[in-house]
Amino acid sequence: SVVGLQASGKTSFVNVIGSGQWSEEVVPTVAFNFRKVRRGNVTLKIWDVAGQPRYRSIWERYCNGVDAVIFVVDSMDKEKFDTARFELHQLLSQPTLEGVPLLVLGNKNDLDGHAPVNELIKAL
Ligand SMILES: Nc1nc2c(ncn2[C@@H]2O[C@H](COP(=O)(O)OP(=O)(O)OP(=O)(O)O)[C@@H](O)[C@H]2O)c(=O)[nH]1
Numbered sequence: 001s002v003v004g005l006q007a008s009g010k011t012s013f014v015n016v017i018g019s020g021q022w023s024e025e026v027v028p029t030v031a032f033n034f035r036k037v038r039r040g041n042v043t044l045k046i047w048d049v050a051g052q053p054r055y056r057s058i059w060e061r062y063c064n065g066v067d068a069v070i071f072v073v074d075s076m077d078k079e080k081f082d083t084a085r086f087e088l089h090q091l092l093s094q095p096t097l098e099g100v101p102l103l104v105l106g107n108k109n110d111l112d113g114h115a116p117v118n119e120l121i122k123a124l
């Protein structure tokens with residue numbers, strides 16, 4: 001399951017994993033997208049969940065029972081780190097998520113001025 005604030009780049013990330021292609025033509029996700037991606041003998045079933053405030057309460061439903069959660073952060077958007085931190089910790093405090101592996105992915109690090117990893121760790 002891929003979650004994180006709106007415009008952090010979740011759908012773009014899943015597109016790149018799925019088709020190896022980057023597109024500027026990405027629209028904000030409504031609710032969620034489901035995508036199956038095959039890599040060798042592995043099939044990834046990916047929930048790409050919407051990040052706008054009204055959808056955040058459904059994250060838990062898509063994270064509950066998965067093999068891993070990826071929390072995507074826009075490492076350029078420092079003003080949203082506090083909100084990202086709040087939402088991440090809110091999600092992790094759900095009893096249903098106990099023991100689920102988590103990857104925090106600092107995205108948009110192609111842009112000049114993005115927060116380095118240790119700043120992201122501190123902020124989140
Ligand atoms: N420079 C740069 N831009 C990115 C990157 N990833 C995504 N973007 C841009 O960020 C914007 C939002 O990307 P989306 O993939 O739609 O973000 P999202 O997290 O799926 O957003 P929601 O579906 O609304 O939750 C788009 O304009 C993307 O082109 C990246 O790694 N670098």
Ligand SMILES: [Mg+2]
Nearest residue numbers: 010011028029
């Ligand atoms: Mg999206």
